[in-house]
Amino acid sequence: MNAAFSHPEPVAAILQAIRAVVGPRQVPLHEPCFAGNEWVYLKECLDSTFVSSVGKFVDRFEAELASFTGARHAIAVANGTAALHVALLLAGVRPGDEVLMPALTFAATANAVAYCSAVPHFVDCEQRTLGLDPHALRDYLQSIAEIRSGQCFNRSTGRPLRVVLPMHAFGHPMDIEATLAVARDFHLQVVEDAAESLGSTVGGRHTGTFGSLGTLSFNGNKTITTGGGGAILVNDSALAKRAKHLTTTAKMPHRWEYRHDEVGFNYRLPNLNAALGCAQLEQLPGLLRSKRRLFELYAAAFARVSQVHLVAEPANCSSNYWLQTLLLDEAVADRRDQVLAATNDAGLMTRPAWTLMHRMAHFSACPRMSLPVSESLERRLINIPSSAQLAQSASA
Amino acid sequence: MNAAFSHPEPVAAILQAIRAVVGPRQVPLHEPCFAGNEWVYLKECLDSTFVSSVGKFVDRFEAELASFTGARHAIAVANGTAALHVALLLAGVRPGDEVLMPALTFAATANAVAYCSAVPHFVDCEQRTLGLDPHALRDYLQSIAEIRSGQCFNRSTGRPLRVVLPMHAFGHPMDIEATLAVARDFHLQVVEDAAESLGSTVGGRHTGTFGSLGTLSFNGNKTITTGGGGAILVNDSALAKRAKHLTTTAKMPHRWEYRHDEVGFNYRLPNLNAALGCAQLEQLPGLLRSKRRLFELYAAAFARVSQVHLVAEPANCSSNYWLQTLLLDEAVADRRDQVLAATNDAGLMTRPAWTLMHRMAHFSACPRMSLPVSESLERRLINIPSSAQLAQSASA
Numbered sequence: 001m002n003a004a005f006s007h008p009e010p011v012a013a014i015l016q017a018i019r020a021v022v023g024p025r026q027v028p029l030h031e032p033c034f035a036g037n038e039w040v041y042l043k044e045c046l047d048s049t050f051v052s053s054v055g056k057f058v059d060r061f062e063a064e065l066a067s068f069t070g071a072r073h074a075i076a077v078a079n080g081t082a083a084l085h086v087a088l089l090l091a092g093v094r095p096g097d098e099v100l101m102p103a104l105t106f107a108a109t110a111n112a113v114a115y116c117s118a119v120p121h122f123v124d125c126e127q128r129t130l131g132l133d134p135h136a137l138r139d140y141l142q143s144i145a146e147i148r149s150g151q152c153f154n155r156s157t158g159r160p161l162r163v164v165l166p167m168h169a170f171g172h173p174m175d176i177e178a179t180l181a182v183a184r185d186f187h188l189q190v191v192e193d194a195a196e197s198l199g200s201t202v203g204g205r206h207t208g209t210f211g212s213l214g215t216l217s218f219n220g221n222k223t224i225t226t227g228g229g230g231a232i233l234v235n236d237s238a239l240a241k242r243a244k245h246l247t248t249t250a251k252m253p254h255r256w257e258y259r260h261d262e263v264g265f266n267y268r269l270p271n272l273n274a275a276l277g278c279a280q281l282e283q284l285p286g287l288l289r290s291k292r293r294l295f296e297l298y299a300a301a302f303a304r305v306s307q308v309h310l311v312a313e314p315a316n317c318s319s320n321y322w323l324q325t326l327l328l329d330e331a332v333a334d335r336r337d338q339v340l341a342a343t344n345d346a347g348l349m350t351r352p353a354w355t356l357m358h359r360m361a362h363f364s365a366c367p368r369m370s371l372p373v374s375e376s377l378e379r380r381l382i383n384i385p386s387s388a389q390l391a392q393s394a395s396a
Numbered sequence: 397m398n399a400a401f402s403h404p405e406p407v408a409a410i411l412q413a414i415r416a417v418v419g420p421r422q423v424p425l426h427e428p429c430f431a432g433n434e435w436v437y438l439k440e441c442l443d444s445t446f447v448s449s450v451g452k453f454v455d456r457f458e459a460e461l462a463s464f465t466g467a468r469h470a471i472a473v474a475n476g477t478a479a480l481h482v483a484l485l486l487a488g489v490r491p492g493d494e495v496l497m498p499a500l501t502f503a504a505t506a507n508a509v510a511y512c513s514a515v516p517h518f519v520d521c522e523q524r525t526l527g528l529d530p531h532a533l534r535d536y537l538q539s540i541a542e543i544r545s546g547q548c549f550n551r552s553t554g555r556p557l558r559v560v561l562p563m564h565a566f567g568h569p570m571d572i573e574a575t576l577a578v579a580r581d582f583h584l585q586v587v588e589d590a591a592e593s594l595g596s597t598v599g600g601r602h603t604g605t606f607g608s609l610g611t612l613s614f615n616g617n618k619t620i621t622t623g624g625g626g627a628i629l630v631n632d633s634a635l636a637k638r639a640k641h642l643t644t645t646a647k648m649p650h651r652w653e654y655r656h657d658e659v660g661f662n663y664r665l666p667n668l669n670a671a672l673g674c675a676q677l678e679q680l681p682g683l684l685r686s687k688r689r690l691f692e693l694y695a696a697a698f699a700r701v702s703q704v705h706l707v708a709e710p711a712n713c714s715s716n717y718w719l720q721t722l723l724l725d726e727a728v729a730d731r732r733d734q735v736l737a738a739t740n741d742a743g744l745m746t747r748p749a750w751t752l753m754h755r756m757a758h759f760s761a762c763p764r765m766s767l768p769v770s771e772s773l774e775r776r777l778i779n780i781p782s783s784a785q786l787a788q789s790a791s792a
Contacts, residue, residue: 220448
């Protein structure tokens with residue numbers, strides 16, 4: 001028995017396992033599914049001429065998002081980045097503050113901090129959830145933070161540590177409950193980046209509704225899409241009112257006067273995009289079922305593949321399985337780019353993790369803890385084709 | 397002959413003149429007109445599943461905008477505010493700079509300056525164009541500015557005066573050529589806020605193409621709409637490339653890697669909204685003809701109304717007549733709110749000028765010159781119903 005036999009070629013094995021699920025055709029990473037009232041509502045919206053900043057679909061989309069997630073209020077906005085920006089401002093982030101966030105995330109999480117003229121402070125992840133590690137965060141804060149007059153400060157930079165901003169990576173819920181406990185002990189606000197986790201829950205409660213504010217994204221690659229769009233989830237009614245005000249140019253209500261009471265943003269979701277969102281929300285339960293079924297199909301296909309692990313939802317959580325995620329064993333981590341090349345060459349779109357935030361030149365000077373798990377995940381992580389339709393066609 | 401007879405009641409006279417043009421029904425201020433391929437392109441976009449951040453309608457919309465305006469490049473973005481923000485950054489605006497801009501404008505113009513952590517510096521307007529007065533600006537700069545090492549500074553604040561940001565109010569072209577001459581003499585960049593002036597030209601050249609960068613808006617109340625949307629117009633190819641990069645999260649091109657080389661923005665126009673824009677652009681020449689015809693109808697109706705003046709395009713300019721604009725004589729300026737109340741009560745939607753920027757608490761400490769013309773225009777200006785359809789139904 002030679003080494004090649006006991007550790008079979010991971011590149012070919014992964015290709016074969018994906019093909020076993022998705023069949024012989026070209027497959028994108030994630031494709032939207034328009035199988036319901038999308039067309040009907042778009043037409044209704046166009047016929048009403050209310051395609052822009054106000055309209056019944058915006059109101060309805062917000063009400064239905066609140067109902068689905070269990071948040072008291074949902075404020076529809078232009079995209080997930082806009083939602084994060086305003087959520088951070090409303091959580092009290094001020095210029096010169098530090099915001100604790102995972103190094104393993106999409107650039108928007110760190111960019112939104114930068115828009116507030118605040119400083120991202122990078123925290124390690126845990127492999128179990130792919131999200132921020134609250135236990136590592138607690139240990140770290142015990143060594144670098146101090147509380148003065150009820151406010152947490154970074155002892156070495158002297159800057160306020162205002163907010164912790166966890167992110168539910170690829171739809172898998174991170175350990176939000178332990179994070180809330182750390183935040184309580186260190187006087188931090190929690191803003192939850194749930195851009196990827198619409199439909200994901202922890203103990204039955206929807207991600208994005210644990211922190212003071214949460215954010216969603218409806219970009220074209222997400223579980224449901226509005227073309228471009230996002231939302232802020234919030235329970236506090238005063239914050240919800242502020243969120244609506246700030247995202248709609250901070251105009252003061254008046255029959256005809258154009259007067260604004262602060263620097264506001266044009267972060268409105270057009271009614272046209274909300275119309276698409278209303279139709280997509282109707283499809284969401286079925287899409288979530290299909291995406292779970294796709295996970296099961298991949299789990300069966302990858303059970304036979306050694307040195308590769310398909311990431312499952314953490315205990316006591318339900319993942320929306322937005323992007324199906326493989327982790328290579330460390331022993332074959334150096335094959336990652338070969339897997340990416342071979343799959344993409346074969347018309348199966350795959351992608352690695354985001355380059356860790358602290359590796360980008362513009363964030364390289366930001367404070368950070370040691371990031372061994374994030375760095376390991378970055379080396380080993382591969383997302384594979386994840387559209388809900390794949391489960392439907394596979395089971396047909 | 398009593399005073400009432402020589403100066404007839406302006407409120408009733410204005411109401412009557414508007415009714416003479418628009419007929420007896422309820423009329424909004426400005427309603428979009430979807431009479432072409434809007435329906436076809438939206439359906440085609442949905443069927444393609446490319447509704448989001450990339451797609452053929454985005455490329456086509458950008459190419460057709462460039463062709464229509466004569467700009468070498470057009471970059472489609474989420475809205476006019478986003479376009480302004482990025483145009484100012486690309487014109488070199490840095491934190492602590494001052495940006496010269498009219499006090500009479502929509503809040504977005506000043507907000508975009510604030511997003512750059514720069515300071516709006518308010519300049520007076522001229523009644524002839526409703527836009528920034530380049531002659532008043534020149535006189536003012538001669539008294540407050542100094543050039544050091546090729547850079548203009550405000551002598552009293554010590555801050556760099558980096559950019560002048562004129563705006564073509566209600567579609568009427570401001571005196572951009574004289575403004576360019578002032579900018580040259582004082583080493584200022586020119587960014588043109590053409591949010592309201594798609595289709596308006598000066599000497600045959602499209603507004604928004606005179607400065608280093610120009611911006612457009614396709615909000616629901618504009619001449620054409622994409623639901624929400626905007627564009628950056630620019631001739632310099634390197635700036636155009638930077639504009640596309642900055643508005644699309646500054647992601648570096650790579651087959652699968654997610655790496656960004658600066659803090660970017662999620663300011664993309666979704667393909668769904670661009671599809672609507674492509675259909676609307678096809679309608680634009682006809683809409684412009686109708687809006688000009690509506691001006692002529694109002695001009696005839698208001699010719700008989702004393703103490704009220706309908707604003708016409710400046711000499712050597714073609715206005716898109718986005719919002720038809722009345723100016724009350726100073727003698728009856730105190731009747732403005734009565735006119736607004738009477739018309740809106742009658743179902744004819746009208747509005748005053750924007751509250752001048754320096755009157756808002758958050759901009760009240762910004763530097764400004766004396767603003768007598770802006771203040772006079774603010775007291776006397778009323779926009780009346782302006783939809784293109786009004787000319788079509790009136791002439792039918």
